Amino acid sequence: MSGSDHDFLSRARPGVQKLSPYQPGKPVEELQRELGLSRVVKLASNENPLGPSPRALAAVQQALLNPLELARYPDGNGYVLKSAIERRFGWAMDRITLGNGSNDVLELVARAFLGEGDDAVFSQHAFAVYPLAVQAVGARGIEVPARDFGHDLEAMAAAITPATKVVFVANPNNPTGTWFEADDFRRFMARVPSHVIVVLDEAYGEFVDDATALNGFDLLDEHANLVVSRTFAKAYGLAALRVGYAVSSPAVCNLLNRVRQPFNVNSLALVAAAAALEDDAFVQRSRALNAAGREQWLTALADLGLQAMPSRGNFLCVDMGRPAMALFQALLQEGVIVRPVANYGLPQHLRISIGLAEENAFAISALQRVLARADAAESPAGAGA
Numbered sequence: 001m002s003g004s005d006h007d008f009l010s011r012a013r014p015g016v017q018k019l020s021p022y023q024p025g026k027p028v029e030e031l032q033r034e035l036g037l038s039r040v041v042k043l044a045s046n047e048n049p050l051g052p053s054p055r056a057l058a059a060v061q062q063a064l065l066n067p068l069e070l071a072r073y074p075d076g077n078g079y080v081l082k083s084a085i086e087r088r089f090g091w092a093m094d095r096i097t098l099g100n101g102s103n104d105v106l107e108l109v110a111r112a113f114l115g116e117g118d119d120a121v122f123s124q125h126a127f128a129v130y131p132l133a134v135q136a137v138g139a140r141g142i143e144v145p146a147r148d149f150g151h152d153l154e155a156m157a158a159a160i161t162p163a164t165k166v167v168f169v170a171n172p173n174n175p176t177g178t179w180f181e182a183d184d185f186r187r188f189m190a191r192v193p194s195h196v197i198v199v200l201d202e203a204y205g206e207f208v209d210d211a212t213a214l215n216g217f218d219l220l221d222e223h224a225n226l227v228v229s230r231t232f233a234k235a236y237g238l239a240a241l242r243v244g245y246a247v248s249s250p251a252v253c254n255l256l257n258r259v260r261q262p263f264n265v266n267s268l269a270l271v272a273a274a275a276a277l278e279d280d281a282f283v284q285r286s287r288a289l290n291a292a293g294r295e296q297w298l299t300a301l302a303d304l305g306l307q308a309m310p311s312r313g314n315f316l317c318v319d320m321g322r323p324a325m326a327l328f329q330a331l332l333q334e335g336v337i338v339r340p341v342a343n344y345g346l347p348q349h350l351r352i353s354i355g356l357a358e359e360n361a362f363a364i365s366a367l368q369r370v371l372a373r374a375d376a377a378e379s380p381a382g383a384g385a
């Protein structure tokens, strides 16, 4: 048997054998190459259509003035960024875990706490990385049916078994945009045994424009089992640099850092994120653009007779009223990339990120054409009029 004939699949760990990789949004360049389109609008990965925070960009440019930076390993303790987080939010550095994106933080939790024989609880239609991270380490995922597409916190608390070590919740959730209220989360935390880690994923927290909304940071001092994760990929516009963080109790932070790669966050990401954290004006601009774009979309969708789930994120999850994959393909032909979410158990929905006004308009007009064609194809020839 030659080396290439081994059945490596059967040699992989059981959890890994059954993994299907995370499906990212299609890159703009790929679609342009495939179809030779002059204009492509990507509304598929909840990125910031304004680009990066200008302060972050300036910090990266400044850092590159000293090219030696790129030859040296980054600061494995991320001092610059942790001190910026401490200045901004008051968390001592021994409570902060930096990640290569907040995705990394989710995996650190799985690696630190979960293995064969352990359970992790998450919601139906929740962020795909939770089941992936759980399965990759050999633990069992318990998916709790959603209520109105959102997390059913009571059912999630009830689903916890003696083997449950971690619960993942997202507020707002991706891909649904749904959220839960502060009181409901407080009741949930009161029910969860204090030895069970709760990861509260606030990747879209900066887009929420409601003073009464849940802010996970407010509960950290009451709950040593709470891990709040945040990212610089969305509102701060730094998705490419891969940087996020978690705040937790020092004890949990210590464990997360034991399984962290020593240089998981690169130097440019560290300085960019530290600068972005102080760019309130940019975050406000992003939030305002998102709110206006959401209205633009909701009006257009209503005109098309389509309904979106209520969303507090920078995206809308839209019920297309028919299998959405064909519409997704047809939109690609029009130069519009959105996200099918059949892999989230939502085969009739498309997730559409909110873009700049003109990007939204381009996509809306493509959607109008695509739906008109689909309607025409469905109605028997000559039956109209």
Ligand SMILES: *Cc1c(COP(=O)(O)O)cnc(C)c1O
Binding pocket: 046, 100, 101, 102, 103, 104, 127, 170, 173, 174, 201, 203, 230, 231, 232, 233, 234, 239, 242, 243, 244
């Ligand atoms: C985008 C996203 C993240 C993390 O993204 P990173 O780029 O890894 O920081 C985490 N959680 C949810 C729900 C997201 O949508």
